[in-house]
Amino acid sequence: MEHYANQYVMVTVFLLVGIAFPVVVLWVGKRLRPRSPTPEKEIAYESGNDPQGDGQIRFNVRYYLYALMFVVFDVETVFLYPWAVAYKKLGLFALAEMMIFIGMLLIGLIYAWRKKVLQWNSI
Amino acid sequence: MQRFWDDPVSWEAAGRYALVALALLAVVIVFVTYAIYFERKVIGWMQFRQGPNRTGPLGLLQTVADVAKLLVKEDTIPAKADKALFVLAPALAFIPSFTVLAVIPYGLNLPFADLNVGFLYYVALSGVTTIAIVIAGWASNNKYALLGGMRSAAQMISYEVPLVLSVVGVAMLTESLNLRDIVLRQEGYFWHWNVFPQIIGFAVFVVAAVSELNRTPFDLPEAESELVAGYHVEYSGFRFAFFMLAEYVYIYAIACLTTILFLGGWNAPFPQLDFIPGLVWFAFKFALIVFSLFWIRATLPRLRVDQLMGLAWKALLPLALANILLTALGIEWLG
Numbered sequence: 001m002e003h004y005a006n007q008y009v010m011v012t013v014f015l016l017v018g019i020a021f022p023v024v025v026l027w028v029g030k031r032l033r034p035r036s037p038t039p040e041k042e043i044a045y046e047s048g049n050d051p052q053g054d055g056q057i058r059f060n061v062r063y064y065l066y067a068l069m070f071v072v073f074d075v076e077t078v079f080l081y082p083w084a085v086a087y088k089k090l091g092l093f094a095l096a097e098m099m100i101f102i103g104m105l106l107i108g109l110i111y112a113w114r115k116k117v118l119q120w121n122s123i
Numbered sequence: 124m125q126r127f128w129d130d131p132v133s134w135e136a137a138g139r140y141a142l143v144a145l146a147l148l149a150v151v152i153v154f155v156t157y158a159i160y161f162e163r164k165v166i167g168w169m170q171f172r173q174g175p176n177r178t179g180p181l182g183l184l185q186t187v188a189d190v191a192k193l194l195v196k197e198d199t200i201p202a203k204a205d206k207a208l209f210v211l212a213p214a215l216a217f218i219p220s221f222t223v224l225a226v227i228p229y230g231l232n233l234p235f236a237d238l239n240v241g242f243l244y245y246v247a248l249s250g251v252t253t254i255a256i257v258i259a260g261w262a263s264n265n266k267y268a269l270l271g272g273m274r275s276a277a278q279m280i281s282y283e284v285p286l287v288l289s290v291v292g293v294a295m296l297t298e299s300l301n302l303r304d305i306v307l308r309q310e311g312y313f314w315h316w317n318v319f320p321q322i323i324g325f326a327v328f329v330v331a332a333v334s335e336l337n338r339t340p341f342d343l344p345e346a347e348s349e350l351v352a353g354y355h356v357e358y359s360g361f362r363f364a365f366f367m368l369a370e371y372v373y374i375y376a377i378a379c380l381t382t383i384l385f386l387g388g389w390n391a392p393f394p395q396l397d398f399i400p401g402l403v404w405f406a407f408k409f410a411l412i413v414f415s416l417f418w419i420r421a422t423l424p425r426l427r428v429d430q431l432m433g434l435a436w437k438a439l440l441p442l443a444l445a446n447i448l449l450t451a452l453g454i455e456w457l458g
Contacts (some may be wrong), residue, residue: 005132010140010236013243014225017144020222022214024443025194029361032195042202043373044265045356055264063273068282069436077135077287080447084294088454102444109440118436120429123287 065117069109076105143234146213147224155371156186162417169421196360201264204357208262210382213358213365219248220372227379228303230389230401241302242294245380248288248294249335252369254281256354259366263357271353274343274428279335285439286331292324292416292450293317293384302380306388316387322451325447327439332377336434337370340423343431378412386412 044051083090083098112118131356136246160175160183175182200209223245225236238244253276260272277422294300296317297308318325334341355366382388386408389401 004239006136007236007238009132009137011222011238013137014144014222015218017141018149018218018221021148022217026214026276026361027200033360034195034197035382036197037199039202041199043203044203046265046266048349051265055266056261056269057266059270059273062454063277064178064430065229066277066281070284073134073284073440077284077291078157079329079373080291081294081300083398084291085300087295087451088298088390094457097157098451099448101348102165102447106444109436111436118433119430 062117062120065112069112069117072105072108075101140234142394144225146311148221151221151372152373156190158371158374158413159186159189159214160419165414165417166421169418175336177242178301179204188362193361193364198360199357200359200364203264205262205264208258209357210362212216212255212262213362213369214257215258216252216369217365217372217399219251220369220376223248223376224372226302227376228306228383228388229379229405230304233402235303237301237303239299239301242290242300242380242384245376246283249373249376250283251371253283255369259358260354263354267351268354268356271356275325275337275354278341278431278435281435282331282334282439285327285435285443286335288440288443289327289331289446290384291443292321292446295447295454296320296451297366302383306383306390309387309390311387312394313392314400316385316390318385318387321385321450322447323442323445327383327443327446330386331435331439332381333416333419334431336372336373336377336416339420339430340424340426343428374413374416378409378416381412382408443452 044055046052079101080098083094088095133209163185164174177184178185178188195209199204226238226241226244228235228237256279257272257276260268260270263269263272293305297305299305299308305317355363358366382405389405391397391399391401391404
């Protein structure tokens with residue numbers, strides 16, 4: 001178990017290198033690139049037209065519904081993984097239990113399907 | 124046998140890992156540079172064009188020139204943008220893409236983080252990139268960027284579900300999430316690999332992975348003709364390069380994962396070919412997957428957004444769940 005700590009060291013090292021790389025590169029880039037901002041350059045891009053209204057517009061509520069569906073099924077996978085790893089030791093009873101669990105979530109999916117949550121009708 | 128993962132914790136070991144991480148960073152940068160070149164060449168050939176052929180011999184320095192150009196380009200931040208988040212997003216997209224590479228085992232003699240939750244570690248960290256994309260879309264204060272960011276987030280979370288569920292079958296067969304164990308359980312030749320008993324899982328995984336990578340035919344978040352460039356429309360210079368870099372590092376990660384989870388990692392396909400070192404086999408399978416990704420891009424047109432979401436929830440998710448049931452029954456009946 002003590003040796004297992006080394007794996008955390010390695011992950012930490014990767015994380016630090018991953019953070020250092022963008023910091024260093026962007027710092028070097030700042031030394032190299034020109035900087036001459038004008039008000040025109042700093043306008044939001046809208047295919048060459050002047051931007052109309054605010055950029056942070058209201059968007060389709062469907063994205064929210066997808067996020068809800070995602071949370072449901074992602075939590076399901078959290079339960080599925082320990083079950084899957086131990087499955088060969090657990091046997092048929094565990095399979096029946098998991099099928100009931102998946103079945104209940106499937107009912108939710110079918111409900112969302114029938115309610116046309118999965119139907120995309122605009123942007 | 125004494126392996127590097129049995130080393131005691133020490134500053135010396137940490138220093139060695141830092142060198143490994145830096146070496147891997149160099150490998151990844153070279154991979155990204157030449158993956159972009161290779162992609163342009165392959166797609167060029169498939170369309171009866173030459174591809175890049177002017178910068179350096181055979182155009183080999185094309186991407187190097189592109190990177191140098193991005194590095195010296197002026198960096199524009201829109202006046203209305205949320206500065207802190209705008210600056211944070213590209214780095215936040217890149218950091219997890221590199222950090223996931225810590226767990227990839229290329230062979231038993233090369234160091235990697237031997238985590239018992241290897242695959243979950245990948246899934247958890249790659250989710251952070253989705254957040255970075257939403258942040259980029261929101262912080263730009265631009266309608267195209269916002270819509271592109273939301274689309275991208277919706278797509279990535281939708282396809283993450285089948286992607287993760289398709290690997291449950293592999294976890295059931297190998298009784299582990301440790302990527303090293305998963306390869307060791309596939310020890311042997313091509314009929315021992317997970318790709319055959321898990322053929323449905325493999326198919327779902329590949330489709331979901333292409334979509335997770337935002338690549339054609341699922342590249343709606345950056346659909347040039349509809350959303351200009353999607354979430355990174357306001358980004359210029361090297362901040363833009365970091366989104367590009369993250370995308371290609373994920374290609375690297377997904378190609379490694381497919382090799383490990385389904386194609387037997389470093390194992391040779393035939394007993395007669397055992398004399399070729401495992402690392403070469405790993406690289407060969409890896410290259411095959413990367414080529415297939417570019418091939419798909421050259422072949423298939425882009426999907427409509429309604430078809431895209433329908434595919435994830437109505438086709439891939441039920442298939443992935445059916446695969447779990449079939450795998451369970453297969454284990455019961457065939458042992």
